Amino acid sequence: MRVVAISGGTGSAKLVRGLAAAGPFSAVANVGDDDRFHGLYVCPDVDTLTYALAGVLDAQRGWGVRGDSFAALEQLKRLGAPGTWFNIGDADMAVHLLRTAMLAEGRSLTEVTAVIASRLGVTGCDILPATDSRVATRVRTREKGELSLQEFWVREGGRPTPEGVRYEGAEAARPTEQVLERLRAAERLVIAPANPITSIMPTLSLDGFRDALRASPARKVAVSPMVGRAAYSGPAARLMEAAGLEPTSEGVARLYGDVIDAIVIDESDRAQAEAIEGLGVSCTVAPTLMRSAEDERRLARVALEA
Numbered sequence: 001m002r003v004v005a006i007s008g009g010t011g012s013a014k015l016v017r018g019l020a021a022a023g024p025f026s027a028v029a030n031v032g033d034d035d036r037f038h039g040l041y042v043c044p045d046v047d048t049l050t051y052a053l054a055g056v057l058d059a060q061r062g063w064g065v066r067g068d069s070f071a072a073l074e075q076l077k078r079l080g081a082p083g084t085w086f087n088i089g090d091a092d093m094a095v096h097l098l099r100t101a102m103l104a105e106g107r108s109l110t111e112v113t114a115v116i117a118s119r120l121g122v123t124g125c126d127i128l129p130a131t132d133s134r135v136a137t138r139v140r141t142r143e144k145g146e147l148s149l150q151e152f153w154v155r156e157g158g159r160p161t162p163e164g165v166r167y168e169g170a171e172a173a174r175p176t177e178q179v180l181e182r183l184r185a186a187e188r189l190v191i192a193p194a195n196p197i198t199s200i201m202p203t204l205s206l207d208g209f210r211d212a213l214r215a216s217p218a219r220k221v222a223v224s225p226m227v228g229r230a231a232y233s234g235p236a237a238r239l240m241e242a243a244g245l246e247p248t249s250e251g252v253a254r255l256y257g258d259v260i261d262a263i264v265i266d267e268s269d270r271a272q273a274e275a276i277e278g279l280g281v282s283c284t285v286a287p288t289l290m291r292s293a294e295d296e297r298r299l300a301r302v303a304l305e306a
């Protein structure tokens with residue numbers, strides 16, 4: 001079965017590892033939280049997927065390379081560099097250095113991502129940035145004005161009150177040819193459990209992406225990142241509320257409703273199944289928390305069969 005996953009970072013990486021155990025597939029990665037630090041081009045979601053599939057992701061933190069040191073960051077702090085609130089380990093920084101240099105030589109983010117993934121030993125999965133154009137997720141907050149996602153979540157610790165989100169550049173950004181080709185050929189499309197507002201919507205907002213999804217012959221299944229009125233982790237619930245959505249699996253089903261056939265929700269949210277089916281979205285109930293490799297593989301199988 002030709003499988004395509006649409007993904008963000010930490011939550012998605014767990015399901016993506018589970019999918020990798022089931023066979024080859026392509027992962028379309030969010031680029032809306034890409035940013036520049038110390039002149040380096042940083043792609044948090046692309047790298048989280050790459051590290052997860054290479055088997056070197058720091059599982060505790062959910063980002064970065066396991067066992068990494070932070071000598072360069074410490075030195076940058078001593079030097080008074082701006083942006084040192086964003087944690088970049090030394091091995092991680094090497095990836096950003098190589099990426100930035102290759103981009104400066106005129107290579108695309110898609111090419112650079114493939115080179116880095118292959119050199120880190122990723123096999124059986126193409127990691128495809130959703131677009132090679134620049135898209136920036138911007139969070140409007142009550143106290144601090146408009147912030148980049150990293151400023152909102154990392155520098156400000158998610159404390160400001162979010163009032164809305166926009167995807168700068170998305171309307172003019174096309175998905176890459178590779179992504180469009182994978183969507184055309186897909187038999188199964190899985191929207192990974194991810195922050196709907198900051199990890200999935202930047203991709204769905206690209207020029208032509210929703211049309212390509214609708215035209216794809218694949219059965220399209222989302223795995224909900226929500227349990228009850230909360231997310232397993234991160235600011236998804238508050239950002240959904242800021243976007244005028246119920247912070248529940250039903251809210252996620254409404255948000256993706258025009259492009260998905262089915263959704264997998266947590267067994268504790270069984271009561272929402274009827275309302276979700278009422279939206280015309282088929283609903284599968286399963287344990288959705290992934291705490292082990294076995295959980296990841298099991299949930300991936302559910303998503304491939306739903």
Ligand code: GDP
Pocket residue numbers: 007008009010011012013014045193194195196198199223224225226230231232233234235236288289290291
């Ligand atoms: P980010 O880009 O690093 O924010 O990561 P993602 O957007 O990929 O993932 C964050 C989302 O994944 C959060 O909203 C969590 O609720 C969700 N998540 C994290 N772990 C799990 C899990 O084990 N199961 C499910 N269903 N969702 C999860």
